[in-house]
Amino acid sequence: MSRDLPIGNGSLLVNFDRNYQLRDIYYPRVGQENHTSGEPCRFGIWVEGRFSWLDDPAWSRNLVYLPDTLVTNVTLRHPDLTLSLTFNDTVDLGRDMLLRRVTVHNEGPEREVRLFFHYDWHIYGTEVGDTVMYYPAVKGLVAYKGQRCFAACGQVGDRIGLDGYACGKKDVGGAQGTWRDAEDGELGNNPIEQGSVDMTLALKVGRIAEGQTATAYHWLIAARNLAELQTVADVVTLRGPEAFLERTRSYWIAWVNKEEREFGDLSPQVVVVRTQIDSGGAVLAANDTDIIKFARDTYSYMWPRDAALAVYAMDQAGYVDVPRRFFELCARIVTKDGYFRHKYTPAGDPGSSWHPWVDATGKPQYPIQEDETGLVLFALWQHYDRHRDFEFFKAYYRPLIILVGDFLASYIDPLTGLPQPSYDLWEERRGVMSFTVATVWAGLRAALYGEMTLADRYRGVADGIRQGTLRFLFDPELNRFIRRIYVRADGTTARDLTIDSSVYGLWYFGMFAADDPQIVSTMKAVYERLWCKSPVGGIARYENDWYYQVSQDIANVPGNPWFICTMWYGQWLVSQARSLDDLKKAHEILEWVAGAAFPSGVLSEQLDPYTKAPISVSPLTWSHATLVSLVNEYVRKRKALTA
Numbered sequence: 001m002s003r004d005l006p007i008g009n010g011s012l013l014v015n016f017d018r019n020y021q022l023r024d025i026y027y028p029r030v031g032q033e034n035h036t037s038g039e040p041c042r043f044g045i046w047v048e049g050r051f052s053w054l055d056d057p058a059w060s061r062n063l064v065y066l067p068d069t070l071v072t073n074v075t076l077r078h079p080d081l082t083l084s085l086t087f088n089d090t091v092d093l094g095r096d097m098l099l100r101r102v103t104v105h106n107e108g109p110e111r112e113v114r115l116f117f118h119y120d121w122h123i124y125g126t127e128v129g130d131t132v133m134y135y136p137a138v139k140g141l142v143a144y145k146g147q148r149c150f151a152a153c154g155q156v157g158d159r160i161g162l163d164g165y166a167c168g169k170k171d172v173g174g175a176q177g178t179w180r181d182a183e184d185g186e187l188g189n190n191p192i193e194q195g196s197v198d199m200t201l202a203l204k205v206g207r208i209a210e211g212q213t214a215t216a217y218h219w220l221i222a223a224r225n226l227a228e229l230q231t232v233a234d235v236v237t238l239r240g241p242e243a244f245l246e247r248t249r250s251y252w253i254a255w256v257n258k259e260e261r262e263f264g265d266l267s268p269q270v271v272v273v274r275t276q277i278d279s280g281g282a283v284l285a286a287n288d289t290d291i292i293k294f295a296r297d298t299y300s301y302m303w304p305r306d307a308a309l310a311v312y313a314m315d316q317a318g319y320v321d322v323p324r325r326f327f328e329l330c331a332r333i334v335t336k337d338g339y340f341r342h343k344y345t346p347a348g349d350p351g352s353s354w355h356p357w358v359d360a361t362g363k364p365q366y367p368i369q370e371d372e373t374g375l376v377l378f379a380l381w382q383h384y385d386r387h388r389d390f391e392f393f394k395a396y397y398r399p400l401i402i403l404v405g406d407f408l409a410s411y412i413d414p415l416t417g418l419p420q421p422s423y424d425l426w427e428e429r430r431g432v433m434s435f436t437v438a439t440v441w442a443g444l445r446a447a448l449y450g451e452m453t454l455a456d457r458y459r460g461v462a463d464g465i466r467q468g469t470l471r472f473l474f475d476p477e478l479n480r481f482i483r484r485i486y487v488r489a490d491g492t493t494a495r496d497l498t499i500d501s502s503v504y505g506l507w508y509f510g511m512f513a514a515d516d517p518q519i520v521s522t523m524k525a526v527y528e529r530l531w532c533k534s535p536v537g538g539i540a541r542y543e544n545d546w547y548y549q550v551s552q553d554i555a556n557v558p559g560n561p562w563f564i565c566t567m568w569y570g571q572w573l574v575s576q577a578r579s580l581d582d583l584k585k586a587h588e589i590l591e592w593v594a595g596a597a598f599p600s601g602v603l604s605e606q607l608d609p610y611t612k613a614p615i616s617v618s619p620l621t622w623s624h625a626t627l628v629s630l631v632n633e634y635v636r637k638r639k640a641l642t643a
């Protein structure tokens with residue numbers, strides 16, 4: 001199930017699904033150590049003898065953020081219970097703590113109301129050896145294992161504490177969990193349990209008169225030990241949870257509006273991108289654990305390509321610190337040979353991979369997607385070009401820029417002038433991709449600004465790549481650039497003529513102008529062949545895309561529409577626009593994206609071509625970053641055309 005509302009602070013990330021059930025608790029790194037393993041943590045309400053969990057389909061839901069913040073503003077209404085709920089939830093900006101304010105609006109006669117918060121623990125990603133207990137020192141429930149501790153507390157009125165609790169087994173001997181104990185409105189107050197466990201706490205809001213409201217607070221503190229946990233709990237008791245909620249709301253408003261902008265639809269994308277970035281600099285692709293069911297792995301890794309494009313978007317939006325931390329991380333993790341690996345954990349360690357170190361004959365090869373290496377230099381140069389922080393740029397000149405530049409300049413086929421084969425950006429095939437050659441060219445051009453001898457070498461290799469691209473990757477008969485060239489098993493060279501949306505990189509990273517006739521004919525071919533001729537529309541990755549494929553009607557639906565691929569076409573429309581009229585089609589792309597987003601603004605990876613339902617992970621950082629870039633580029637071009 002999609003993650004409609006992520007909230008976080010760079011160390012603690014919490015995700016809610018479309019039913020507004022809490023599903024993921026990542027700590028102390030974004031995307032690493034999911035302490036609930038994606039299992040639902042339930043919220044329930046008891047109203048004068050009647051009980052309902054939030055996954056009850058009778059609830060109507062509106063899941064959005066407060067404007068310009070990472071504070072939720074979720075409203076839910078249950079017609080049978082004749083009441084509505086408003087949730088304002090956030091992760092504190094300075095302490096690793098989830099804060100939840102629940103306002104109950106009673107639409108019926110005066111009644112007693114009780115709230116129940118449940119947690120299904122898999123601390124360190126496994127349910128083995130967890131402990132849950134009532135801990136008087138924090139007046140709440142605590143779950144712990146090793147160096148991971150969590151305290152669940154609450155407040156109604158001026159009273160801090162719980163009105164009931166249950167610590168119990170789950171998935172053992174038929175036990176479903178303590179959440180079942182809540183359904184009669186009372187909890188058994190079992191004070192401790194160990195093993196595969198969960199816990200539920202109760203807050204009694206009291207009797208609410210017809211037309212009146214009542215408010216309760218709940219908070220979950222994350223820490224590395226009980227002493228640290230208690231320190232934070234004492235501060236919350238002293239200052240009150242509302243103070244932390246308000247200061248975090250104010251912080252995000254200031255952060256989003258740090259620069260004057262002429263548009264209001266960018267801020268949700270910026271803050272969603274920020275939730276996917278670890279405080280150590282890693283930019284995670286996505287943190288939706290439901291993808292585990294597809295491949296027994298997640299998207300909770302940093303792909304240097306996705307990350308570089310995300311920080312490029314953040315730079316376009318005027319944010320300095322996030323890109324800097326990413327480049328600092330890149331300088332630490334780049335290999336001694338000057339390339340970046342397939343992907344990395346949030347801590348910067350090599351991630352899981354399916355790229356082999358040897359080819360089919362056993363010959364050694366680099367298990368890389370070379371575009372990931374080129375794009376780091378591209379993004380770093382764009383960062384410097386915008387902010388002109390020479391001292392920061394200088395610090396990474398030799399340990400990162402020259403190291404990577406030398407690799408890009410040396411990993412070249414002397415016969416074609418093109419980069420040697422590597423894996424494509426879709427991670428599915430090996431060869432020499434149009435997208436990859438564009439990013440390597442861009443990386444070398446970014447490395448030009450330094451020692452003259454090196455600059456001349458990089459310029460010469462970059463010029464050779466451009467010439468080789470025209471010679472080997474443009475098909476005069478088809479009048480378009482092709483996806484790749486590759487070597488068959490028998491050693492012969494072949495051309496892959498599949499129309500692939502990623503050829504946009506040939507103009508986007510600067511090798512060719514957007515209005516170059518060869519680019520124009522290529523982008524028109526992409527649109528004509530890959531636009532889905534279905535009620536949903538949108539552009540597929542490439543012809544007959546197999547990943548989560550919905551339709552075999554390839555002629556009309558070449559693949560599921562992807563947000564990034566559709567927006568790449570929108571970026572091309574913006575780039576080659578010469579009048580306000582030319583921008584209308586780009587505006588239609590923006591409207592298409594807005595119409596396919598969740599109410600919260602969250603964008604998935606793909607869409608069902610017939611129903612517009614999200615497919616694969618959501619939110620996908622790359623989708624949001626591309627929208628940030630597209631909106632910035634659209635506004636900049638519109639301003640230039642009206643000047």
